[in-house]
Amino acid sequence: MNNIIYFDNFATTSLNEEIFNEMKEFLVYNYSNPSSIYEFAQKSRVAIEKSRENIANYINAEKNELFLHQVELKRIIGQFLVLQCLKVKKVVI
Numbered sequence: 532m533n534n535i536i537y538f539d540n541f542a543t544t545s546l547n548e549e550i551f552n553e554m555k556e557f558l559v560y561n562y563s564n565p566s567s568i569y570e571f572a573q574k575s576r577v578a579i580e581k582s583r584e585n586i587a588n589y590i591n592a593e594k595n596e597l598f599l600h601q602v603e604l605k606r607i608i609g610q611f612l613v614l615q616c617l618k619v620k621k622v623v624i
Contacts, residue, residue: 550612582608589615 546554563572565579580594587594589611 546609547613547616549616550609553612554609582611586611 551558557575557578561571561574563569563575565572565575567573583594586592586607587596
């Protein structure tokens with residue numbers, strides 16, 4: 532499947548190794564609720580906000596324009612990282 536880009540991943544998504552390495556800390560070690568008041572949970576909040584900034588910059592938007600459910604945001608961040616790894620410059624939806 533090396534030559535296939537598979538986007539029909541509604542229930543489950545295979546992660547690119549580079550993307551997994553970037554997200555590993557939050558998938559394995561720091562999987563806290565970013566809305567929580569605890570200090571360790573704020574690391575997740577900071578990562579989500581940084582991702583929103585990166586995505587907003589990539590699509591020429593303001594980060595406060597990205598109001599997404601956390602699960603939806605994770606999916607979009609994953610797809611965004613895939614596009615970055617593949618060095619895709621333009622996406623047509």
